[in-house]
Amino acid sequence: MNTAKGARARARTEITAAIKDAARRQLAAEGAAKLSLRAVARELGMVSSALYRYFPSRDDLLTALIIDAYDSLGEAAEAAKAAGAAEAAHGAVAGAEPLERWTAVCEAVRGWALAHPHEYALIYGSPVPGYTAPETTVPSAARVGLLLIGITRDAHEREALTAPPLPADLCEEAERMRADLAPDLPPEVVAALVAAWAQLFGLVGFEVFGQFHRVVEDRAPFFRHAAVRLAHGVGLRS
């Protein structure tokens, strides 16, 4: 009984994974807008109606791919943060640690995006027409942001961070963001952090989507320096 149940569940997860793999291939070839259950089924030698046992609609398959992509990126970023922490523990100045973790996370985001451009486009590119992501994607989508908040919080605990003062018309919103995201950080730092988060993906997106073509050639050092300067803007010092 257990074995039967286990085998059934195993088969189900295997087929689910195969479906998502085929869908990711279609994503790369045709784009998210043209993702069709039929094409996925054809590639797997199944019939389209069989897919509905695993994903009730095309949008649900899309949602699963989006969550997987956010999680894959989040895992890469979290692994880089942990590795950066370990690296910093080995040597050097203790105060440099948060900045090293920050840049490690940024470079992990870039590396993941360059390795998975189509999944990057799925989550940070143009919205898919006719599709709106459900709330279930939010926890996965938040992972990189939470990571950056955590690094900033660690740095703030060691040594109080500062950022330039806010204009009057931004104070209320900054307080609101602070209450939502990081009550233990100063509002200017929270505002700077959210901006840095968006700007990080601006740098990554420009590289992945080809806007740096014939503008920036040696991109790794360019990106690293920009990531360090993003950290400085949040108050992290070297």
Add this chain to the structure above:
Amino acid sequence: MNTAKGARARARTEITAAIKDAARRQLAAEGAAKLSLRAVARELGMVSSALYRYFPSRDDLLTALIIDAYDSLGEAAEAAKAAGAAEAAHGAVAGAEPLERWTAVCEAVRGWALAHPHEYALIYGSPVPGYTAPETTVPSAARVGLLLIGITRDAHEREALTAPPLPADLCEEAERMRADLAPDLPPEVVAALVAAWAQLFGLVGFEVFGQFHRVVEDRAPFFRHAAVRLAHGVGLRS
């Protein structure tokens, strides 16, 4: 003779414009990946083969839409720069002028993007599968960047700009970018400028594509402050 020629040319430009308008509507409804000549023709009461008198292929129509979008954005940004310059001429400190023009351009980019989200997605969103933009798009695509370079150059002529020193592994690339983009600016400033350019579109893209949903609510002052801080990063002072 002249009138006949003129009428013909007028009709041609009118129909060309009508085709592009219909295509833009389809862009908004279905996305760039699903742009189809037949649907455009249907909407105009024409037959698909007739469109080939105006656009030799579907990709050429896409290219025309991309160039139009870049030019529309570029014109909005250039108008804002001119208006910012005029505004600054009226009053206030002379040294504040470049920063005001910088933020005016950034806010014009944001305003245009929010007013034309689908065209923004076409030029700064996910690449269209199976399509690669020809070199003819480059001049239009460069307009906003050139505008920011121009503002920075003006500021540098008044008062030498500085940016933090570059790491050794970025010096060569920064010199290359400087030679290509702005030989009269210091290499650190050029590197900071290119990064700021990408980061600007990170901020705009996050807002247009909905990443700020439930994160940033009062977005105009948030963006304005971030744009000012981008300018600071390039060396522009208030």
Add this chain to the structure above:
DNA sequence: GTCTATAACGAGATAGAC
């Protein structure tokens, strides 16, 4: 010469009967 319409091709998607 300039344009539009008809018809067709090969490829792919889709809906429904079986």
Add this chain to the structure above:
DNA sequence: GTCTATCTCGTTATAGAC
């Protein structure tokens, strides 16, 4: 689950209207 009839698409060749 299978098969078929009917759609869509980009693109071309061709013929005729202005």
